[in-house]
Amino acid sequence: MNQIHFLDISFMYNGSAQVITPVLLQDEHEMILVDCGYPDFLPLLQEAAYKQHLNLGALTKVIVTHHDMDHIGSLAALKRAYPHLEIIAYESEAPYIAGKKTSLRLQQAQSTLDQLSADEKQQAEQFIHFLQSIEPIAVDRTVTNHEHLPWCGGIEIVHTPGHMPGHISLYVTASKMLIAGDAVVIENGRLEIANPAYTLDMQEATRSIRNLLEYDIEQLICYHGGVFQGDIKQALRELIQAYDQI
Known part of the structure; x- marks a missing residue:
């Protein structure tokens, strides 16, 4: 049976309250974490999982959406704690995560x-x-755009460059759920592009959002903002229109 768990983690950063939402995907054989927070977040991840009656010792894989500090900061610590787990990232991201670039x-x-x-x-x-x-930590397995992974109801890798060139989102086929990473965020109940000052290519970011319209998305999960409430396709269209006018 496929299950999805949202690990909402609240913390203070630079004097302001913040929340991130790593996602745990689970089936009979796999427990997969998507992104893992800042450095020293392993106890926070363990606590968030424990609150949902889950033990991170059962983790089998970690999928990284991109190599920003709040997405890979605890990756090496996770691997040390659970050496059996497999680290997965987009092919062009692997050298950055491993410290080779x-x-x-x-x-x-x-x-x-x-x-x-x-x-x-x-x-x-x-x-x-x-x-x-x-x-840095070595990536065990790299993935490519539109690659289909067989776990947890099927996971399609969706290359969503812009925030970073190797950024990926994940489309969970069985639940029609998109795990957006930083392709989009939720601010004041609206979809936005993640911190434009830190988005390396705004045109690519907008193009990636347009590509998301091709997917039948019933649930949208943002790393910053959590579960989106509202008409997903309409919100994506409005976001594209806003940036097309700039």
Whole structure:
């Protein structure tokens, strides 16, 4: 029997309250975590799972939507705690997660240093140091666009570049659920593009949202915002229209 669990994790970051929603997919043989939060979030993940009467020791796989710090920060710790689990990511993301290539987010932060005031530069340098502290970990299996994985009712890999070039979302076939990652977020009940300042290619991001209209989505899960309430297709169309007018 296929089950879906939303691990809403509340925390403070830079003085503000935030929530992320990693997802657990489960069937008779697999327990799959999608994204894993910031560094040192392993206890928070374990606690969130425990509240739903789940033990992360049963994890078999982790699928990473992209290599931002809040999605892979605890990946190495998870692998140490549960060495049997398989880490899965999009083919172009694997070198960044493994530390073989410099994080695109780190490159972006470093490229802005010369344009900042002294105070801004100090904050940026702290952010750069934090990004450099993310522990790399090898990816066990890479996936490609439209690849179908046979677990938990069937999972289709949906390449949704824009926020990052190798960003993926997951379409769970049996439940018609889209796990969006950071392809879209929910702000004040509306769908938005995830923090435009951190989206590396806005045109690609908009194109990815347009491609999502091809899917029969009955439930949309955003990493930032959780479960979307409303007409999903209409909300996607309105978001596309908003950015087409810019």
